[in-house]
Amino acid sequence: MQLATIFLGFIVFGISENIKGPAIPRIQFDFGLNESQLGTLLSLNALGYLLACSFTAVLTRLWGIKIVSILSFALMIASGVLIFFSHSYSIFSSSYFLMYIGNGMLEIALAILGARIFVKNTGFMMNLTHGFYGLSSTVAPLVATGVMSVQVFGHTLDWRGMYLVMLSLSVLPIIAALGSSFPGDNVAHDERVPLKKLMRDPVLWLMVLILSSGVVSELAVGGWLVNFLEKAYKWDTIEASGMLSAFFLCFALARLLLGALTDRFGYVLSLALFSAFSALCTFGAIAGGERVAFLFAASGIGIAMVYPTVMAFIAKRYSKGSDTAITFTVTLMGLGSVIGNYLIGFITESAKRLYGSDTPLGLLRGLQAGYGFIGLCALVCAVFSVILYLMLKKQKELI
Structure with a gap:
């Protein structure tokens, strides 16, 4: 039941x-948002994710990982209901913000649970469980388009009803969690490595930079690829969603x-190799144009490995302080995600104005510039991974 909770949790996530x-x-059309405002919306939601990451470890120590996991799924169901009834931008943005609170809590809960359970073949098991995230991400855009x-009763569900239906699937891992017992909640506090000691480790700070840049590159694809293909290449929603699904198929x-x-x-060597591959694919897709659009999907092969490999590294290096190290790293990663989403929207809008906001060329160059930042984040991830590799090799502490 522990494995079922993790697997189902990553599927819902x-x-x-x-x-x-x-x-x-459709959200952009209904509320009349430009690309910069859209980037701000996604950044604010990432802020909700960041806030959740900052307090989830505390709640885990107080209530236990079981209650925190169930609460995170319940919040996503509640946000789906609120999104369905949101017909003003303020209510919608608040509901969307609540969903990311649930997502942030779930992110920490699943990472902590994985670090506690997978003590052997950690890299393989972390990637395997996170593979279920990739599998659900593969079908999610196409299923969402269909839903x-x-x-229903003569009314089209549209995007509001779709969110209600899809987020209601969170009831499945709630059932699995209710039937589970989770390890590690009985570990004495004096056995845990304190945060102050962890913060003095430069390796952890480099891992923050690696994870932040890698995850910005990973998550931004879900928010910007369909938008890019529809507006830059005039693809219809089904085609564009199909490419996003192909990205997540490669990812999974x-x-x-x-x-x-x-x-x-x-x-660490794996992080450098895989993130560099993703950067090359992204830059190649932008430079090569529509005929090599498949490289957008291929980039998922590399960027997929960043998050679970970082979690495996933390679980091994900080075995007695994994809860604290994961929370610290993922919280700062959330801050990077806030900044990253804002920058993508800002860069897109700025490049559009530079080439002519109301011209097809301006739109194309703006979208290319914004999406190019996604590739740049993957490249930054690779560079910091190389720096960390050289540092650990010199200290003979490679994992």
Whole structure:
């Protein structure tokens, strides 16, 4: 039941994160948002994610991981209900913010649970469980597109009804969690490594930079790829959602099939190689134009490996302080995500104005510049991974 909770949890997490791809153009149209405002919306939601990350570890120590996990799923169900009834932008943004609170709590809860359970073949098992996130992310955009067109009692569900239906699936991992017992809640506080000691470790700060840049590159695809393909190449929603699903198929297969390589190559070297591959694919897709759009999907192979490999590294290096190290790292990662989403929208809008806001060329260059930042984040992830690799190799502390 512990494994069922983790697997189902990552499935729901992938759904909640990536149904926004086909929904965002409609949300943007309904509320009259430009790209900069859209980037601000996603940044504010990432702020909710950040806030949740900052207090989830405290709640885990007070209430236990079981209650915190169930609460995070319940919040996502509640946000789905509120989104369904939101017909003003203020109510919608508040409801969306609540969903990201639930997502942030779930992110920490699943990471802590994985670090406690997977003490052997950590890289493989972390990538395997996170592979279920990739699998659900693969089908989420296409399923979301289909659900938005479903009619119930003569009314089309559209994006509001789609969020209600998809987020209601959170009831499945709640059932699994209710039947589970979770390890590690009885660990004495004096056995845990204190945060002040962890913060003096430069390795952890480098891991924050690696994770932040990698996750910005990963999560931004779900929010911006469909928007890019529809506006830059005039693809219809089904085609664009299909490419997003292809990205997450590559994403999921990489985690399911390549996780064992991280244990063999070493976690830090794997981070450098895979993130560099993702950056090359993203830049190649932008430079090559529509005929090499498949490289957008291929970039998922590399960026998929960043998050679970970082979690495996933390679980191994900070075995007695994994809860604290994970919370610290993921919280700062959330801050990076806030900044990253804002920058993508800002860069897109700025480049549009530079080439002519109301011209097709201005739109294309703006979208290319914004999406290029996603590739740049993957490249930054690779650079910091190389720096960390050289540092740990010199200290003979490679994992």
